[in-house]
Amino acid sequence: MIWWCCSGICRALALLALLFPLQERSCWGLNPSSGDLEKSPHSDPDSWDVLHRNRRSWVWNQFFVLEEYTGNEPLYVGKLHSDVDKGDGKVKYVLSGEGATSIFTIDENTGDIHATKRLDREAQAYYTLQAQAVDRLTNLPVEPKSEFVVKVQDINDNEPKFPDGPYLAGVPEMSPLGTMVVQVVATDADDPTYGNSARVVYSIEHGHPYFSVEPKTGVIRTALPNMDRETRDQYVLVIQAKDMVGQMGGLSGTTSVTVTLTDVNDNPPRFAHKNYQYTVLESLLVQSVVARIKAADADIGSNAEMDYRIMDGDGPGMFNITTDEDTQEGVIMLLKPLDFETKSSFSLRIEATNRNIDSNFLSLGPFSDTTSVKVTVEDVNEPPVFSIPLSKMVVSEDAKVGTSIGRVSAHDPDNSNSPIRYSIDRNTDLERFFNVDALSGVISTAKPLDREANSVHNLTIFAIESHDPTQIGKGITLITVLDVNDNAPVFAIDYETLLCENAIPGQVRPRNISAVGLASLPFSLSPHFPLCACSIHFTARDNTASILTKRGGFRRREQPVYRLPVLIVDSGSPALSSTNTLSVRVCDCDSDGVALSCGAVAYTATGLSTGALLAILGCIITLLVMVLLIVTMRRRRKEPLILEEERDIRENIVRYDDEGGGEEDTEAFDMVTLRNLNVIRDPNVRRDVTPDTPTFFHYPSASRPSYKSLPDNVVFREFIWERLKDADVDPSAPPYDSLQTYAFEGSGSVAESLSSLESLSTDSDQNYDYLSNWGPRFKKLADLYGNSDSTTVLS
Numbered sequence: 001m002i003w004w005c006c007s008g009i010c011r012a013l014a015l016l017a018l019l020f021p022l023q024e025r026s027c028w029g030l031n032p033s034s035g036d037l038e039k040s041p042h043s044d045p046d047s048w049d050v051l052h053r054n055r056r057s058w059v060w061n062q063f064f065v066l067e068e069y070t071g072n073e074p075l076y077v078g079k080l081h082s083d084v085d086k087g088d089g090k091v092k093y094v095l096s097g098e099g100a101t102s103i104f105t106i107d108e109n110t111g112d113i114h115a116t117k118r119l120d121r122e123a124q125a126y127y128t129l130q131a132q133a134v135d136r137l138t139n140l141p142v143e144p145k146s147e148f149v150v151k152v153q154d155i156n157d158n159e160p161k162f163p164d165g166p167y168l169a170g171v172p173e174m175s176p177l178g179t180m181v182v183q184v185v186a187t188d189a190d191d192p193t194y195g196n197s198a199r200v201v202y203s204i205e206h207g208h209p210y211f212s213v214e215p216k217t218g219v220i221r222t223a224l225p226n227m228d229r230e231t232r233d234q235y236v237l238v239i240q241a242k243d244m245v246g247q248m249g250g251l252s253g254t255t256s257v258t259v260t261l262t263d264v265n266d267n268p269p270r271f272a273h274k275n276y277q278y279t280v281l282e283s284l285l286v287q288s289v290v291a292r293i294k295a296a297d298a299d300i301g302s303n304a305e306m307d308y309r310i311m312d313g314d315g316p317g318m319f320n321i322t323t324d325e326d327t328q329e330g331v332i333m334l335l336k337p338l339d340f341e342t343k344s345s346f347s348l349r350i351e352a353t354n355r356n357i358d359s360n361f362l363s364l365g366p367f368s369d370t371t372s373v374k375v376t377v378e379d380v381n382e383p384p385v386f387s388i389p390l391s392k393m394v395v396s397e398d399a400k401v402g403t404s405i406g407r408v409s410a411h412d413p414d415n416s417n418s419p420i421r422y423s424i425d426r427n428t429d430l431e432r433f434f435n436v437d438a439l440s441g442v443i444s445t446a447k448p449l450d451r452e453a454n455s456v457h458n459l460t461i462f463a464i465e466s467h468d469p470t471q472i473g474k475g476i477t478l479i480t481v482l483d484v485n486d487n488a489p490v491f492a493i494d495y496e497t498l499l500c501e502n503a504i505p506g507q508v509r510p511r512n513i514s515a516v517g518l519a520s521l522p523f524s525l526s527p528h529f530p531l532c533a534c535s536i537h538f539t540a541r542d543n544t545a546s547i548l549t550k551r552g553g554f555r556r557r558e559q560p561v562y563r564l565p566v567l568i569v570d571s572g573s574p575a576l577s578s579t580n581t582l583s584v585r586v587c588d589c590d591s592d593g594v595a596l597s598c599g600a601v602a603y604t605a606t607g608l609s610t611g612a613l614l615a616i617l618g619c620i621i622t623l624l625v626m627v628l629l630i631v632t633m634r635r636r637r638k639e640p641l642i643l644e645e646e647r648d649i650r651e652n653i654v655r656y657d658d659e660g661g662g663e664e665d666t667e668a669f670d671m672v673t674l675r676n677l678n679v680i681r682d683p684n685v686r687r688d689v690t691p692d693t694p695t696f697f698h699y700p701s702a703s704r705p706s707y708k709s710l711p712d713n714v715v716f717r718e719f720i721w722e723r724l725k726d727a728d729v730d731p732s733a734p735p736y737d738s739l740q741t742y743a744f745e746g747s748g749s750v751a752e753s754l755s756s757l758e759s760l761s762t763d764s765d766q767n768y769d770y771l772s773n774w775g776p777r778f779k780k781l782a783d784l785y786g787n788s789d790s791t792t793v794l795s
Helices: 009-019 049-054 359-364 610-636 712-729 756-760 769-773 776-785 788-794
Strands: 002-004 028-030 037-039 064-066 075-082 091-097 104-106 112-115 126-135 146-153 167-172 180-183 201-206 211-213 219-222 234-242 252-262 275-281 289-293 306-313 319-324 329-334 345-354 368-378 390-396 404-407 420-424 434-436 442-445 456-465 472-482 496-500 538-540 547-549 561-569 577-589 595-598 679-681 696-698
Touching: 064 075, 075 091, 075 126, 091 104, 104 126, 167 180, 180 252, 201 211, 211 234, 275 289, 289 368, 306 319, 319 345, 329 345, 390 404, 420 434, 434 456, 496 595, 769 776
Parallel strands: 064 146, 167 252, 275 368, 390 472, 496 577
Antiparallel strands: 002 075, 028 037, 075 112, 091 126, 104 112, 126 146, 180 219, 201 234, 211 219, 234 252, 289 329, 306 345, 319 329, 345 368, 404 442, 420 456, 434 442, 456 472, 538 547, 561 577, 577 595, 679 696
16 A cells, blocks of 8 residues: 655644544545545444554645745655555655656655646646556556646736726716726636635726726726816726735736716807908809808717807898808808998898707706807999890881881999990891990891891890990890781692592582791781683682682593692782692592592503614713723823933932041042042033943143142032033933032141041151150051151152
8 A cells, every 4th residue: 555644744644533533433534536535434443453554545745736936946745655665675656647757756765756847826727646656676566556636736926917908988078976987807817716816906096086996896987076078088097906805915917997088068059259240242143152150169079060040130031051061160151142232231140059959968058159240242343234134126127227226225333333335246146237326225227127037136235334344234135027018928839739530610629729928917918819811721719729620521631731820919018919820630530539540641652662772772882982992092192201211210329438448448439539630521421320431531721720720629619510510511411310429628727637548649748757656556657657768658
């Protein structure tokens, strides 16, 4: 049997057993798995040996190990001993389980158990271990393995913490005393079942005297009534949580709580002034802003919203006031036009009222305020105003030019009463039918009028101030042209009626006719159709449009169509008339009078034979062929623009971009040739192609001066002019497209020409020996020019 024992523990257990009454006949031991005392079922209550045998079962030496042990030596946990161990060293103790060998160690000889590391209860609260005694030589167990638990004893090593901090909270302003704001909660990682290490109390470190906190629950409440947001809207509290029930030596933690006072409608609107004055121009447009006023409200949000209204004032209906929802200003709008000459000032009384009133704060009211607003109208130079904006006039269409039609009148509304001048907007009178007198405003005709062309004229009349021509008023004048009987009546359309061959005399034709006159009533009356003397077959009933047959027996073969002249006379004064023609076509009708066929009867079949059509088609084809031949021959007879023998002319521009190679270049152009100007080419030779064998012509010496005796610039000038003259006077040379460029730099430079092309023909005695003293960069030039012998040879 393995024993656990420690100094004093086993003796204490023995004494505890003696204290129990003997009649209970029992003995107590310790359960190795739970650590609790239990009654041994094998104990004998009548003998002392029972206690002795009970000691051989597990006896716990130590149930707890103190956490965060800071000693230098390993912490002693307990001692393991077996009854088999006689002290001769044959028994070895082995420890296994959680933390064995890493945290807990056992002396294999003595069975002493120690903790070698600092333990943290918050990391692991207990460890389950197994103890066993084995034979040292064979490593075979001498007793079964026993299990026991080592619990870590808590100490106060963790301060309270606020997992949800810092806190943000709000409470309405003007709240009563003790209104709950928010609840804070702190947690302590220590063992809540052991001691007071995890028992936390709350206190307020910062925030007095406005708020308080309940020590046990952490509920924060208001400590003062009627806190005003407009005075101070935010408070920052510091709440402390301390363990050990707040006793000395306890650990503490803090958090911040930001409390914001939310707004309530406890402030009525107030105008800053009792009287406001504004000035506007009388030309201000309707629906324009006259002024903006605002009543101050210390509240915010919906509690500061307000409505404005005009309580009373002069000029009813002139102004209106609305609320600007963004700025909560009262916007005064103009509803009617202003007139300084009629009224120069207005007085208004305006009220501002809170839109959302809290019934809990009615005692702080009233939640409205009034003010007076005076609007002064300033005079501006206004355009003239017509006494009648829309004038209506009438004129007869036969009125003579210059006839007065009517008069328009306008005046200056300003106090200056400037004279007015009138004119017509010609965009409304493009044909200039009317004129207006600039001073009197009398409108008269300027051209003959025609009602049938335009019966109503819409004129715009300008009224212009004489003192300020920029001020222009506009008026409308409608001139209606009255009709006169100046148009004879005519048929409304070209009428044509049908007549059956079997018609009887006096039969009314189904087609009615009517006449219209361009002249309108009352001058044009209903037209009538008297009997036309030139027709013996028809008569017309007066004031009707019906046609009657005068006889019967009409035949299409004899006359298919009748032309009936009709005289139309109107009832105007004077009466006008016109003669119109009515066509009557004779038709073959059935028994019901329905026309079957009309017009002349064909005696023979009409149309062309097939041979005639083929002959006409052949003639047309022959004419087309002849036209094509003529056009082709005319094109071939056109003279060519360029002779055939001259078609070999080439339009080429040859460009040479060769640079001279100095004295060693024997392939480049030799300027010596230019100096031999007395020998030139034959002018009759073509210059647009290169001849195979050069041909030169020697001009007589008498006809040309010697170029040797002329300066260089004159030599080249004469050479160019000679070439130009040859090209101009040559009658056989066609206008070839060629480009000949002559360039001469001139001889004005003091240093003379630097070109190496003239070195072959120069007569200069310049000494170039100094080039050998300029260094290796000029060695090549020194070799070419420095030796006088080579210069002589080159020249």
